[in-house]
Amino acid sequence: MSDKSALLDSLKIERAPVRRGGPSPLLYGVVAVVLLLAAGGAWYFWPDSRVPVHVVTASAGSGGGSAGGSDLDASGYVVARRTATLSAKIQGKVTEVDFEEGQKVKAGDIVARLDDSNFLATLRQFQAQMRQAKVAMDNAQPTYARYQALNSQGAISAEDVQSKRTLYDNARTQYDVAQAAVALAEANLRDTLVRAPFDGIVTVKVAQVGEVVAPSAQSGGSTRSGIMTIVDMNSLEVQVDVSENYIERVEAGGAATIHLDAYPDWDIPGEVIAIIPTADQSKGTVAVRVRIKTKDTRILPQMAARVAFMTKPEKNAGPVVARVTVPPAAVTVTGKTGTVFVLKEDGTVEKRDVAVGLKTAQAVTILSGITSGDRLAGDGLDKLHDGDKVKILE
Numbered sequence: 001m002s003d004k005s006a007l008l009d010s011l012k013i014e015r016a017p018v019r020r021g022g023p024s025p026l027l028y029g030v031v032a033v034v035l036l037l038a039a040g041g042a043w044y045f046w047p048d049s050r051v052p053v054h055v056v057t058a059s060a061g062s063g064g065g066s067a068g069g070s071d072l073d074a075s076g077y078v079v080a081r082r083t084a085t086l087s088a089k090i091q092g093k094v095t096e097v098d099f100e101e102g103q104k105v106k107a108g109d110i111v112a113r114l115d116d117s118n119f120l121a122t123l124r125q126f127q128a129q130m131r132q133a134k135v136a137m138d139n140a141q142p143t144y145a146r147y148q149a150l151n152s153q154g155a156i157s158a159e160d161v162q163s164k165r166t167l168y169d170n171a172r173t174q175y176d177v178a179q180a181a182v183a184l185a186e187a188n189l190r191d192t193l194v195r196a197p198f199d200g201i202v203t204v205k206v207a208q209v210g211e212v213v214a215p216s217a218q219s220g221g222s223t224r225s226g227i228m229t230i231v232d233m234n235s236l237e238v239q240v241d242v243s244e245n246y247i248e249r250v251e252a253g254g255a256a257t258i259h260l261d262a263y264p265d266w267d268i269p270g271e272v273i274a275i276i277p278t279a280d281q282s283k284g285t286v287a288v289r290v291r292i293k294t295k296d297t298r299i300l301p302q303m304a305a306r307v308a309f310m311t312k313p314e315k316n317a318g319p320v321v322a323r324v325t326v327p328p329a330a331v332t333v334t335g336k337t338g339t340v341f342v343l344k345e346d347g348t349v350e351k352r353d354v355a356v357g358l359k360t361a362q363a364v365t366i367l368s369g370i371t372s373g374d375r376l377a378g379d380g381l382d383k384l385h386d387g388d389k390v391k392i393l394e
Helices: 002-010 025-045 117-152 158-190
Strands: 051-053 055-057 069-080 083-087 092-097 110-114 193-195 200-205 226-231 236-243 255-260 263-280 285-292 304-311 324-326 332-334 337-343 349-359 364-368 375-377 390-392
Touching: 083 200, 092 226, 110 226, 117 158, 236 263, 236 304, 255 285, 337 364
Parallel strands: 051 390, 069 349
Antiparallel strands: 055 375, 069 236, 069 304, 083 226, 092 110, 110 193, 200 226, 236 285, 255 263, 255 304, 263 285, 324 364, 332 337, 337 349, 337 375, 349 364
16 A cells, blocks of 8 residues: 555646735836836926916116106107298299208208299390380370470460370389389299208109199199108107097196107107197097107107106095016006016916006006016916916026
8 A cells, every 4th residue: 555655646746836915026016117117208208388488577667656757658750840842933844953852951042943944035025115114104204294384384285284194194104014024024033943941851852854843723734733842850849649538647848758669769858848729539639749859860750759758646646656667578558457477486477467657669667566576477478377387488
């Protein structure tokens, strides 16, 4: 039996014991590596949801708020109070134009000439007629005087004297008519010379040599009326339209600052000349004239301009409040209010309403809502919402 038992034991298949419990540690390691790689790839390829913005800092402004200051501005244009489009007083052909655009003229300068040949011939004709009339008058006068003397002696009748007086009166009338004709012909001859009425600069040259010009009332068809336009550059001023809702805050003699669109960084001192005493019903505005206190050749007629008025204090105005200025791109303006996005410490932005004052091409004055030193989104405001995370660009 022992031999059989030994034989049976030799035929048994040995099996490794089965481990009971969870997965092996190796499997955990593999899964962890895969998850880490997946997370890293997702971080690398997943788009950044933060909105990229440049940051600007609100800076302290000057002046007060509700107690008055330059918190009212209006747009308009540079205009010349003294300008003239020169035209001929008579009809004629242009033979000479002596000035071009941009050239200076003095009062009395001859700027153009018309053909004077016909006018000169007419003058000579009338001068000859005047000489003849004077001879006739000179002959009639002593005859009339002699007949008066004879009548006083009783040698001739009163009717004879009256006839000679009539001849003399007619001769004198003819001489007066001839003198008037000569004066008119001389005036027409002078009018062939077109002169500058005041010192200025030629801004437009219209007529050319060979063209026929005429007074404005007579021009038509191929006949031109104007010859050139002259502007007195010393008469330049700015005319702006101010909303009738704020016109009470502007006063004649008040200080102002002028900004030209062509030179936005140039602060030009100005002064209110007058408030035109009528309103534009269609626009709801009142025209205001502003003197340009700095004379400069860069200032040209019809340039676009904005005027910042040093306004009168509003009635029942409160205490002066601090102002700050920000770049125009950092605020969305709607009338006298606006919105900004203030950068918070957690990297998000807060949408905030502000009161807006003076607006120029360089800066917007904020009357309330933020303080000096606040950091704001400087661009991309149309893409931002309250609470958005932002990525600050250098």
